Amino acid sequence: MKHDLRVVKTQESLRHALLELLKTKPLEAISVAELCRLAQINRGTFYTHYKDVHEVFKRYLEVIVEDFRSAYEEPYIKTRFRIENMTEDMIQIFHHVKKYQDFYQIVFSAQIPMMYYYLLFDSVRSFMEDSLAKTYMDSEDEGLIEYLLSYQTNAILGLLIQWHRRGYETAAxxxxxxxxxxLTLSSPFRRLG
Incomplete structure (x- = not known):
């Protein structure tokens, strides 16, 4: 699939401008005119690609979540979903966050509405559900699976929030x-005693 470089540049300009504006105001308060002005594109070009500002955010979130999904699943695929076979070099989540650090700084900021966190949470939870289904297919306790999904999603996002609070200083x-x-400490496979 060949990408038109002008389209890619327009999308990148709009994403960058959107992230800048989100640092100071909620998504609902950002106008198309303001976004276009900061991105240095005209409104006609904007409407060729998007119907509104929410769609810019939604599509960017989709790109980030798809990259997050790949980063999350990579070590599990390499180990056939066996945590005890996972090695440090297989983990890609922190590299993903570094790549999209500007986005995560906004989502995890205490001044930003929780809706952004919940959008991320729901997106991450949905792909974790696919992974968990492979591991717990035979479980009849649907309630347990629902809580396990939320627990694991919050565990990953909690690590990322802690990294955010420390200014992303720790190396990936x-x-x-x-x-x-x-994972070793919390794994049911670890040896006791």
Missing amino acids: EELNKQLIKI
Whole structure:
């Protein structure tokens, strides 16, 4: 699939402008005119690609979530969903967050409405559901699965929020080591005693 470089540049300009505006105001308060002015594109070009500002955000979130999904699933696919076989170099989530750090700084900011967090939460939870289905297909306790999904989604996002609170200072490679330790400590396969 070949991408028109002008379209890619327009989308990148709009995303960058949207992130800048989201640092100071909620999505609902951002106008198309304001977004176009900051992105340095005309309104006609905007409407060629998007119907409104919400669609810019929605499509950007889709790009981020798809990248997050790939980063999340990579180690599980390589280990055939066996946590005990996972190694630090397989983990890609923290590299993903670094790549989209501007977005995550907004989503995890205490000054930003929780709706952004919940959009991210629901998106991450939905792809985790696909992964969990492979592991717990035979479980008849649907309530347990629902709570397990929320628990695991919040565990991952909680790690990312903590990293955000520390200013993303810790290297992704160090966080990979920490995550392996956490998974080892919380794994039902760990040896006691």
